[in-house]
Amino acid sequence: MKTFKAANSTAAFAKVKADLGKDAVILSNKTITDNGCKCCEIVAAVEHSPVAPPRQVTRDSVVDDALQDTVGWQREWSQIKGQIMALMKPQIDLSRLSPKQKMAMEYLEREDVNEKVLARIYCNLRDDPSRSIMTALDPLLKATPFEPMNWANKFQAFTGPGGAGKTTSLVRLALKIKKEKPNTRICLATADGGRGKGRLVLKHYAELSGLAFREIITRDDFALLQKESGQFDMIFxxxxxxPGKTTLEEWVHLYGMQNCPDMSMHLVLNPYYSTAQFERFTEKYKSEQLASVIWTKLDEACTFGSILNMACASGLPVSALSYGAGLKNSIKAASEEMVWRLLFMRTMPNGDIQP
Structure with a gap:
């Protein structure tokens, strides 16, 4: 059993994982005062297995060790999948498609739609030259507009990689809903451990807009927010x-949020991450509570095929589209038509054409 202290819970949890490994059990998680400064203290423990005697290295033991190396197998399987897709691509014979279908397929490839998605679309088109490209695309992407009527859960959490625009999207949506329904009681809560620019931005706009503000530093803070949630209609x-290899499931468990059935989580992403990054994000942010994807910084992107790629890989609907630098009138509740106009016509949600 060991005690870990850090400026915030995220840093403390990273220390636990680095020292004791992923099997560590969190015994307590609280905020304390150390030398006049508040910090997070986590007490964690791990049960050590008895040390096994050295075994003789044989062919069978080497195979067993290799089979237990799951990371290596995952990497190898990813390479195999890439090779399979490389073999499939020559079989996508565009000459079997009608001129319109072929033109659409070539356009999607230029928009960085990946081979797996292109193969699915091709299989839906090749047997019917009269089939519209939209008939093949419609089942691949869905939208659930970010509006209170569609998202009944009181807690709406925003997750995603640093710099994706989580805080800005949260503020934009809160201000949009407050403008449309002034009587909506909204609370903005930050779980960044009491540090960082995002916390200051949330607090600033909460004060300017007359919204409540809360800080979540430990799981006790979140439990307290759950108790007082009756005061609010929506809590963002x-x-x-x-950090590092920490997954969303691990972080949610640390803060007790996995026991909150009244919560929906939204993954915030930009269209210009690399294919490898999107694959890592799909694994890192996998969660049963994850309910939608919010796309930000659309006006900075060169292609939009990644929106379709992520929809196929995750099965999650798109809920909002964000663009521009300002906080007001810079986010729209997503619709499928809006996404298709963005992909094929490069039309921003506000109607502007992206060059």
Whole structure:
């Protein structure tokens, strides 16, 4: 059993994982005062297995060790999948498609739609030259507009990699809903451990807009917010960027949020991450509570195929589209038509054409 202290809970949890490993059990998580400064103290423990005697290295033991190396197998499987897709691509014979279908397929490839998605679309088109490209695309992407009527859960949490625009999207949506329904009681909550620019932005706009503001530093803070949630109609929670190999499931468990059935989580992403990054994000942010994807910084992107790629890989609907530098009138509740106009016509949600 060991005690870990850090400026915030995210840093303390990272220390626990680095020292005791992923099997560590969190015994307590609280805020204390150390030398006049508040910090997070986590007590964690791990049960050590008895040390096994050295075994003789044989062919079978080497195979067993290799089979237990799951990371290596995952990497190898990823390479195999890439090779399979490389073999499939020559089989996508565009000459079997009608001229319109072929033109659409070539356009999607230029927009960085990946081979797996292109193969699915091709299989839906090749047997019917009269089939519209939209008939093949419609089942691949869905939208659930970010509006109170569609998201009944009181807690709406925003997660995603650092710099994706979580805090800005949260503030934009809160201001949009407050403008449309002034009587809505909204609370902005930050879970970044009491540090960082995002916390200051949330607090600033909460004060300017007459919204409540709360800080979540430990799981006790979140439990307290749950108890007082009856005061609010909607609670927007800004989750921190996750360090290292920490997954969303691990972080949510640390703060007791997995026991909150009244919470929906939204993954905030930009269209211009690399394919490898999107694959890592899909694994890192996998959670049963994850309910939608919010796309930000659309006006800075060169292609939009990643929106379709992520929809196919995650099965999550798109809930909001964000663009521009200002906080007002710079986010729209997403619709499928809006996404298709963005992909094929480069039309921003506000009607502007992206060059």
């Amino acid at each position: 929670v800004d989750l921190p960027g996750l």
